[in-house]
Amino acid sequence: MKINLRDAFLLDRYEKALEFQLSLEEDDPILSEAEFKENPKVRFFISAKYGLVHCETTIDLSFIGCCSRCLEPVEGDLHIENRRRIITDPDKEDEDTILIDPNFMFFPDEEARNQIILEFPERFLCKEDCKGLCPVCGCNRNLQECGCEDS
Ligand SMILES: [Zn+2]
């Protein structure tokens, strides 16, 4: 999917709403983060006034990751919501902007994918005080007291 945003930059007023589910290819980079019960729901609302172009993003997804201490599956939800300015000048790029190419081409799938990867939690825990796996015998210490001594 690609959208030409030339009109947004050139016309006095412009509005466009995009709503879709991000389809995940088998080798999709976000699948290295977790498993997904369904494809992430994405909404972009692009609006412009006098050449100032903004994009409101809403992304919702549910995932199944792995507790980083005990490796048990953990279910979680991620909600992303932001409003950023769309620009074509790479010199003005910062965390509140979305840079598109000089031909005004906006790639909604790519943008959604980038935002998900950036916002995805780096670690998940099944619970705050997960005791993790025993470094000696490997048992799950939430379920079992193995009595090994930590070295
Ligand atoms: Zn855990």
Ligand SMILES: [Zn+2]
């Ligand atoms: Zn042990």
